[in-house]
Amino acid sequence: MSPLILPPQATQVGLAVDVAAFAMHAGELQVLLIRRGELPHAQTWALPGGFVQPGEELHEAALRELRTETSVSLEPRHLEQFFTFGEVGRDPRGRIVSVAHLAVLPHGTVQARAGGHTVGAEWLAAHTPPALAFDHQAILDRAIKRLQLRLEYANLALEFLPDTFTLPELQTVYEAIGHRELDKRNFRKRILAAGILTPCGERRSGVGRPAQLYRRAKGTRTAAL
Amino acid sequence: MSPLILPPQATQVGLAVDVAAFAMHAGELQVLLIRRGELPHAQTWALPGGFVQPGEELHEAALRELRTETSVSLEPRHLEQFFTFGEVGRDPRGRIVSVAHLAVLPHGTVQARAGGHTVGAEWLAAHTPPALAFDHQAILDRAIKRLQLRLEYANLALEFLPDTFTLPELQTVYEAIGHRELDKRNFRKRILAAGILTPCGERRSGVGRPAQLYRRAKGTRTAAL
DNA sequence: CCAAAAGTGTTGTAACTACACCCATGT
DNA sequence: ACATGGGTGTAGTTACAACACTTTTGG
The missing domain is CATH 1.10.10.10 (Winged helix-like DNA-binding domain superfamily/Winged helix DNA-binding domain)
Structure with a gap:
């Protein structure tokens, strides 16, 4: 099958991943949030995420974002794509489609990262998060629903524990x-x-x-x- | 929030939708398949689908593909995004990410369309389909699983009947x-x-x-x- | 002996499975 | 009358919810 040119009506969009990473701490379900260092929504809390790079698989991108944007030191115990958010107006920079992922990490160290993208990362209460950038509240809501489903369906609970x-x-x-x-x-x-x-x-x-x-x-x- | 330029590392990809549309006929679960009129995979059976157009929502694109590429005369009774297929090598034309949708149509007329994209459309047995283009067999498998889940979970069965x-x-x-x-x-x-x-x-x-x-x-x- | 956390049994109810015969109609 | 498809009931089992007290340890 020889490579062909894409048809003219093919929409070129930005392809991103966002990750809702959960862990337990002190009897509370927590989600990993970062503070954005860049516009738009600078200084606002958001889910870790970013653009998929050429030749990179979706789950690889999710892993990379988890690691570099937040300096998470642990491998996720579970990583799963759960919904794709592609509404036209969801990002002011243009048409950006985000494949949202659900991750489970055993609660471990996270270094704040003072780089260009991120000025900090923290575990915060998943059920009562601060105001989030973009449509990340909707993504988080859906992630929690999915997590609840998986809890009964797979035996995902063990992944939260040592x-x-x-x-x-x-x-x-x-x-x-x-x-x-x-x-x-x-x-x-x-x-x-x-x-x-x-x-x-x-x-x-x-x-x-x-x-x-x-x-x-x-x-x-x-x-x- | 002022519109910004996308960062340089943002991957531009082709954004597509594919639709697994199901209906009942003669006591059999059938899926709507088209015969491709273009390369790659010309003359091969495939799920209806195509590129999302600028400014078009994902579910709108799914509806449009269902209607124009297959001339389905009926509104779907159910339409739901269920998984995004974005593997690097899934399409020989380049990086094309497809948001797969599940649709339920009450079994109705489908006109074959002899245009550029499609040289025919038919309802075929969903559990024993012919060889399919791209990764469409994997998409179909996942669609059937999701349909089975929904059957018990929502009362989706009624959507198949008058x-x-x-x-x-x-x-x-x-x-x-x-x-x-x-x-x-x-x-x-x-x-x-x-x-x-x-x-x-x-x-x-x-x-x-x-x-x-x-x-x-x-x-x-x-x-x- | 007291505080703190872990452990244990019974009973009712609702949901599901397996299973075989009678009923209403058209020819 | 018979062929065709529609309709019905019971008994056993299993899964889940509600509920309160005893056991083991450290201080």
Whole structure:
């Protein structure tokens, strides 16, 4: 198949990715936000993102933005495209289409970056974020919905935790993402019945009864759609 | 916010939409395919689609392609973006990103179009399609999965049928999309218990006992995600 | 012995599965 | 009368929600 010229009516647009990266901290679902260093919307909070480079795959671009624009030191545990935002007026610079991605990072260090694009990066409460640039509030809303779907559907909750964890910890992940409280006994029954966890030792964490530690059972990888 | 120039590293790409349009016919789930009239992949079956025009919204482009490239005479009952395919090598003409859409049309007339882009359009079996151009087989696979999800999640099945229909007809929609047989009694219980149908007269269709007709109950619009 | 956190069982209800026969019509 | 398609009920099982007390540790 020989390369051809694109037909004249083919619209040339800017192709971008934005990433809603989530993590748990202190029992709260947090999202990684940056403070923009450039116009438009300079000084405003926004999701990390930027333009896809020539020859770069969409998921590679999402990874790169996550790393360079925010100096995230960890590999995401989950990365998934979830919606494409292409409304004509969404960016004042012109027609820019953004393929939005959902990422899960185990809560780790983020260095603020004082470069041209970004003047800082922070984990902030995902359910009550500050005012966001462009249509990023809509992107975040949709990302949270998708995350809630995935939580039940795949076993994505484990990606928020270290290798070994206790059931109460896992429960707070479900509660923070679902944004509602769960019954301890029913939660345990449900999770243990699913058979995706194997016990491994216990943890003595100061005061209170020690908790059973669990790890993901062998052969139970997260099943993305 | 004043309009700015795009940064130099912004990738200019071709922006396209493709549409997987489904309908029921003779108890079979069918998808609308066209035969390409142009290179690349001339004479090959493909999903209807094409480039987004300047100032045109994504869903508008999907509608336009559905109408002009295939001369579909009906409004789609459902139209939803479901995934964006942007792999670097997916189109030999260059970097072309396609926002794939899922549509449901009540089975209606389609005129073949002998123009530049298309030399024909037909409804073909969705589960056993012919060889398709580009990565359209992957797009179709994903569209069917999404359709199956939506079937349970929203009440999308009604969109495949005319205003009034019988329960056996509705059951064949579920069976064709889910690609498996269902128990008649359980199906009826489930659907009637959901309370989304109201009876309205009966239908005498030749031989056999007349069937109860139903229509969608007032105030039960399809809830898309 | 008190505070703090982990752990545990029962009961009711709703939803789903499997399964086989009778009913109304046209020819 | 028979062929064709439409319609019906029961019993077993499973999944989920509601609910309060006991156990183990550190101070």
